Each structure stands twice: as structure tokens, then as C-alpha cells.
Amino acid sequence: MSKVPDIKIEPPGPSAREIIEKDSNYVATTTKSLPVVGKRARGLVVEDVDGNMFLDFSSGISVLNVGHCHPKVVEAVRKQSEELMHFAGTDFYYDIQASLAQRLSEVTPGNFHKKVFFSNSGTEAIEAAIKIARWSTGRKRLLAFIGAFHGRTMGSLSLTASKPVQQDRFFPGVPGVTHVPFAYCYRCPYHLEYPSCDLWCAKTIEETYLSTYVPPDEVAALFGEPVQGEGGYVVPPPEFYPTVHRILKRYGILFADDEVQAGLGRTGRMWGIENWGIEPDIMTVSKSLGSGIPIAATVFRKELDFGVEGAHSNTFGGNLVGCAASLATLDIIKEEGLVENSARMGAYFRKRLSELKEKHRLIGDVRGLGLMLAVEFVKDRKTKEYAVKERDEIINASFKSGLILLGCGKSGIRLIPSLNVEREQVDTAVELLDKAIGRVGK
Ligand SMILES: Cc1ncc(COP(=O)(O)O)c(C=O)c1O
The missing domain is CATH 3.90.1150.10 (Aspartate Aminotransferase, domain 1)
Known part of the structure; x- marks a missing residue:
């Protein structure tokens, strides 16, 4: 060449x-x-x-x-397209969707039984995560980080907080979202220095927010990216997420880990959150999953499942061609x-x-x-x-x-x-x- x-x-x-x-x-x-x-x-x-x-x-x-x-993805897509391209995996059945769900359940952190909701983009994976969190906890409020990017549909946009242009003229979003500080050490929001700051940005979630105006027993979940993406590739210090996670556990608040950008090997670990040693309750995966064929997955603890037909569904989620591309992608990541x-x-x-x-x-x-x-x-x-x-x-x-x-x-x-x-x-x-x-x- x-x-x-x-x-x-x-x-x-x-x-x-x-x-x-x-x-x-x-x-x-x-x-x-x-x-x-x-x-x-x-x-x-x-x-x-x-x-x-x-x-x-x-x-x-x-x-x-x-x-x-990648030739293996191209071949998987070609082969699947010749056989069956669409069969409404939400309403009917096919093996490749169940197989991908099983595979994702096995390769994501946490040695517990998980289930998967399939959709087509990162923002839809987040919408599903919001619904799962509200449905399973019966709580309405959500926490997200300043600097976060979780998508641009109205639910995910309500969690997004990285640029004013993303919000301008779209107010109001989904009510009940509170944004808390992220550990952007290069530009610490409290003008402190790590490690003498003693992780105040994490501790303040409990000491300020949850103890003044955000009743913890009303909070369904906190959404976070392992490394903030659109917000500037902001890497928190090692103790940040474990400290946040301990606070969430004290109040029964779910942790929804957005792996849309950081997942599938990008951070040098299969999942970004593995850098911080945490097992999330909910994970959102998209972008690289289908290597260019639109597909997204919301992976969550089995007990959080809707369990009621029609509470959440879609037309294209878990599309066969996307599933074939995803299985090929997971194989390539491992084999190579x-x-x-x-x-x-x-x-x-x-x-x-x-x-x-x-x-x-x-x-x-x-x-x-x-x-x-x-x-x-x-x-x-x-x-x-x-x-x-x-x-x-x-x-x-x-x-x-x-x-x-x-x-x-x-x-x-x-x-x-x-x-x-x-x-x-x-x-x-x-x-x-x-x-x-x-x-x-x-
Ligand atoms: C972390 C994260 N979550 C969600 C999204 C939204 O994904 P999509 O653009 O596929 O809706 C993005 C997109 O950049 C992202 O980086």
C-alpha cells in the first residue's frame, strides 16, 4: 500500500x-x-x-x-443479510439476539445474572436505563455529573451537561434530574488539589446534595461515564468512583454506567468501569458494539427487569444484522x-x-x-x-x-x-x- x-x-x-x-x-x-x-x-x-x-x-x-x-464484520453482515435481515426481535424470536444477550451478560462486570434490552443508539440505551431505574425502584429522581454526555433525546438530554448548545431552547427536560460535580482535577470545581482535596467532589454528593435538597430515598439512579467523553476525556482519580459507589449503596441508589464511548476495550480494559473496580447495576453499550451497524444494549441485573409485556419495547432493537456484527466484533476484540x-x-x-x-x-x-x-x-x-x-x-x-x-x-x-x-x-x-x-x- x-x-x-x-x-x-x-x-x-x-x-x-x-x-x-x-x-x-x-x-x-x-x-x-x-x-x-x-x-x-x-x-x-x-x-x-x-x-x-x-x-x-x-x-x-x-x-x-x-x-x-473489518473483513470478519463484513462477512458476518453479508451472511446474515442473505439469511434473515429483520424479524422484530421484540415480538418474535431468533437465536442470534438471545446469543448476543447471553454473551454480553457473560463479558460485562459482575458475576450475577443479567438481562439485556436492545436498541439502536447510545441515547436509546440511556432512555431504557432511565425507565428500568424508575420502574424497578419506584423512585423518580436521577443524578448525573456536570460535564456528562449521555445523548440528545429528551430523557438522555436531561442527564447531559457538557455544552450549553445541547440544552439551549429545549428546556424543560425530564424533571427530577440533579447534576453533581465530577472529578475534573485539571480544573477542579472547588479549586482544590488531588489528593489533599480528600475527594470532596465525591463526598459532597452525600454531604451537600443528599443531605439538603435531594431526598436519597427518592433517587432511582446515578448515571456516570467511567471517563467523561464529550465533556473532555476527563479521567477521575482512582478513589472517585469507589467513593461515589459507597454513597449510592448506603441509600439503595442504582449505579448506571454509561459505556457507550469508553466500552469495548477503548480504555485499555474491556469496560471503562473495570478501571475503577465497580460492578454497575445497569450498563449502556453502543457505538463500537456493531462496528458501524447501529445497535445498542442496556445490560442490567436480572431482578430489575420490567417483567410486564409492553412496559418498554421498540421495532428495530436487536436487529439480526446488528447482532451478527456485534458477535463478530466481540470475537475480533478477543482473538486479536x-x-x-x-x-x-x-x-x-x-x-x-x-x-x-x-x-x-x-x-x-x-x-x-x-x-x-x-x-x-x-x-x-x-x-x-x-x-x-x-x-x-x-x-x-x-x-x-x-x-x-x-x-x-x-x-x-x-x-x-x-x-x-x-x-x-x-x-x-x-x-x-x-x-x-x-x-x-x-
Ligand atoms: C457516553 C455517551 N453516551 C451516550 C451517547 C449517545 O449516543 P448516540 O449518539 O448513539 O445517541 C454518546 C455519544 O457520543 C456518548 O459518548
């Missing part, structure tokens, strides 16, 4: 520009980040419609943990040792990014677990003023040289290649990022 990236014509080229114009005319406004128009891809290499070859370090927003179009590679390459990548921090004053923080890594850009290391414009320019300059990146938080860039990324690809990405920061930081 020729060297990648290989930029033949400055992107977006003429074919790309034509499609972008059509898209802008007819497709609703969403969150478009870069003017890249994909044509085909394999592994970490994406070809655009003008023949440019890009190195993809965005993984389709953390969907392609096994890489683009991708969790181990995520830990190994993540450590190497992080070291290389820390070297960039030594070199560029624009970098305020390098953080992450496994291959869930990010760099936060600041105008000044002392004041930590967000370098938003500079961050955007760095993403754009990287793109022009053939590296696809995505932002996160206010002024961060996430670095989330597929988990089978090779050392040379990491080196190439670091080299391109180095040049882009150098150009912008001048």
Missing part, C-alpha cells in the same frame, strides 16, 4: 465540495466537524471522493474499535488481543503526547486511559484560558495534511484510533500533530 496519509489535492477537493453543498442544502444541521467526504475505508485508512488517503484517528466517533470494514493492544499502544501514545507537551506551551494537559486519549489546549498554562480557536485551527491543519481528528470538551482534541493501531501509525499522527501545533502556536 502507498504511504498514508497521501493528499493528492487539497481537501476538500472538487468532488467533496459538490457533495458538501448538496448535504448543506438537504441534510438537517447536526455537528459537522470537518469537510471530509468518505468513499471507502479499511482499518485506519479512509479514502475521500477526490482520491486523498487519510489516517483516521477519530474512529467514526469511537465506533470503529476494530477498524473500518485488542484490549491488550489498547493498553500497550495507549501507554506509548501517551508518552509521545507528553513529549509534545514539553515542546508546545499551547498544550495544558495530556490525559486519558488506554487509547481514550486527549490533549487540552490553553492560551496560558497558569490561567488555563481555553484555546478554542487554536484547537480548531490545529484540527483543521491536521486535516489538510491527512490526519482526521475530533475535538472534545471546550478546547480539547481526542485521539482515538482503532484499537489495532500500529506504532508507526501513532508516530505518523504525532508527527502531523506536532507540525500542526507548531504552525498554529507560532
